Each structure stands twice: as structure tokens, then as C-alpha cells.
Amino acid sequence: MKCAQKSFRLPSMGRGCHLVTSDIQKQIAPMLAGLECGMLNVFLQHTSASLTINENCDPDVRVDMETFLRRVVPEGHGSSVPWTHTAEGPDDMPAHVKSSMFGASLSIPITKGRLSLGTWQGIWLCEHRDHASSRSVVCTVMGA
Numbered sequence: 001m002k003c004a005q006k007s008f009r010l011p012s013m014g015r016g017c018h019l020v021t022s023d024i025q026k027q028i029a030p031m032l033a034g035l036e037c038g039m040l041n042v043f044l045q046h047t048s049a050s051l052t053i054n055e056n057c058d059p060d061v062r063v064d065m066e067t068f069l070r071r072v073v074p075e076g077h078g079s080s081v082p083w084t085h086t087a088e089g090p091d092d093m094p095a096h097v098k099s100s101m102f103g104a105s106l107s108i109p110i111t112k113g114r115l116s117l118g119t120w121q122g123i124w125l126c127e128h129r130d131h132a133s134s135r136s137v138v139c140t141v142m143g144a
Contacts, residue, residue, distance in 0.1 A: 017062035038143015048095035050102035056122025095128035
């Protein structure tokens with residue numbers, strides 16, 4: 001049984017849903033070598049961004065997801081929104097809500113040294129802040 005872990009940063013990205021599958025695969029490629037069967041856990045060390053698996057082909061899906069998130073979780077100050085936590089601006093609490101909706105980690109099976117994603121699946125980093133910094137990721141691979 002093999003267990004390996006790598007921490008790295010994804011570059012700062014604007015608000016929206018970003019396909020990061022290849023960024024993650026490049027970072028973990030040496031850890032996948034020789035594994036017949038295993039599991040990858042991808043963990044995002046932030047509370048205002050999230051990870052999800054979704055469409056990897058049509059970028060309109062990522063745009064539509066951001067549109068959905070903006071409608072479901074409104075931003076702003078005052079009586080038009082329910083938020084009291086606005087320490088870092090009008091996108092602060094909405095970013096935390098959106099992060100909890102999608103989550104901070106993913107588990108992906110590994111088969112014969114490759115991530116077992118479906119044909120149209122990719123890993124997304126969903127950035128919920130207007131002015132975010134780079135994001136810290138911890139990837140843990142276990143398998144044999």
C-alpha cells in the first residue's frame with residue numbers, strides 16, 4: 001500500500017468556475033505512477049472557494065453555474081440581503097455559503113495510474129470572491 005501527499009498552490013483566478021483538472025494532474029503525476037487501484041483526495045484549504053466535478057468540455061456550463069450561484073446566493077449590504085458577516089466586503093458571506101454548497105474536498109478513484117473521471121468530467125475550482133489570492137491545495141493519494 002502506497003500513501004503520498006503533495007501541497008501546492010493554484011494561481012489566483014477571477015470569480016467563476018475554472019477547469020483545473022490538468023493543473024492537478026501535473027502536480028500528482030509522479031504519485032500516480034505504478035498504482036493499479038487507489039483513491040485521490042483533493043482538499044482545498046479555503047472557506048471562500050470550492051471544488052466540484054462537472055462538465056469538462058463546454059465552457060458555457062461554467063458560466064451558467066456562476067450565474068446560478070449569483071442568483072441563489074445574493075450579495076450586498078443592508079436590508080436586501082440576510083448577511084451579518086461582511087467583514088471583507090459584500091462577497092464575503094456569500095462566498096462562504098457557496099463554498100459550503102459545493103464543499104472543499106473531492107475523492108476520485110485511481111485506475112491503472114490515471115484518475116477515473118468520466119468522459120465529460122473535470123475538476124473545477126469555483127472561485128467565489130472578486131479579489132482572491134492563489135489557493136492552497138493538498139492532494140493525498142492512497143493505493144497499490
